[in-house]
Amino acid sequence: MKELSPFELKDQLIKLADEAFKGEVLNAGRGNPNFLATLPRRVFNLIGKFAIEESEVSxxxxxxxIGGFPKKEGIYTRFLIFLRKEQCSAEANGILTYLSYIEDQIGLNIDDVLMEFVEAYLGSHYPTPPRMLVNTEIIVKKYLTKEMCQNKLDSDFDVFATEGGTAAMFYIFNSLATNKLIKPKDKIAIVTPIFTPYLEIPKLSEYDLDIIELQLDPKSDWQLPTSELEKLKDPSIKLLCLVNPSNPPSTKLSTETLLKLKKLVDEDRPDLMIITDDVYGTFSDNFVSCFGVIPKNTLLVYSFSKYFGATGWRLGTISISHDSIFDELLKTADDEVNNRYTIITPTPKTLSFIDRIVADSRAVGLNHTAGISTPQQLQMALFALNSLVDLNSYYKNSCKALIRNRCKLLYSSLGAHFEDNENVVSYYTLINVADIALELFDEKFAQWFKDNNKINDFLFALAKETGVVLLPGKGFGDTHPTLRVSLANLKEYQYEAIGKKTKQILKEFHTQYENSK
Structure with missing residues (x-):
């Protein structure tokens, strides 16, 4: 059982809970949100309707x-005529708002953008360029600069649209190894607790990396202590991986922590490569990514899945600065590395790392057919625009209020104190069972729970006796007896029930403790 990932363990817990509570399982083990953005989806369908009509003219x-390729000349004028039939629908107003923003704030040609959108919906051309459609990339860059960097970024960057954040993770590790930026037995630092695959992928035989864990401190608001940061001064550590805001503590790195990391990189480790996975950044207050503070050293992974309720769309991005440490390190790459790319360019030495990732994603030889589908890229652009035009953050504030209210209700029904502050995001929460045992009972019971490593027994009892499925924090690299609760996928009253049922099982364990004396 100890060898299972938390997600495989979850499947066993669900099976156990389902056997006892047919159809009444409360599964808070996965972070798939039960809320989503509707307007950009409405706009997607509206563009599709127009695109098909345009195609059928041919x-x-x-x-x-049978349709053909739409004509670009006069397409915006024809689109305005088309919109007259929509009678001021939400989607008609939405697309007009999006296009107005594009023209006024980004400065793109509306005919060019609309033509790209129409062709993207139809999916009638290969994605060109393979890395990302031209105007879509510009729009997504604007979105990432706003949401990840608070509109403050000193350097320009490129974006590669991927099949979600998971594909991005694979592509990155694959290209790092292929280009010998990481080699077997190299040391990499990982900030833990963290999304489990970041701990599992480096151990695979094709990478065989030595992991140095940098532990976030729950007593310091899940920030990275100076003592842990200092480990990065070791020049043999090639790469730092982090998820920010963290998963599962769901706390963003403070400005102070980010500045400490920047100082260390500037003064001691200018060669350090950093991967930051910031999918939950949009749920925090005034979020600033490591990419916004140390752009040269940082590769940014982002996914649209959680914020827009789009896990099924598979929409992710990889962003790398034009002046990146990845490209700088590639200047010393040997001929074996560079010759891999001679089939796509006569000057492989000048091929950037992000374009190598694109090529490697299709085994180089299929580079010309790389990239996610054009309909996916259209929906990505519309999600990005939905955020960009929401100047008063109505959608964002609603999403944040939803998950934070659930968090408060969970802890209230558990009868425990919840420490809230500006860095807490609350997409997930880690319930430290020993701390709750101390708060509700006494220190000796809390120590007994820790000493006897009761957390897995607790999880199975919770599933079997109450139908509640949670995940062990240990599976994410946490060293404390914690339970991970997703606050994104159930209704409010169900989180109240989870709190009460968790308290119920804790009382049973307290009885067990009393009987063991």
């Missing part, structure tokens, strides 16, 4: 539902 004489 071969209308055949009367057989």
């Amino acid at each position: 071969y209308s004489y055949l009367h057989n539902h």
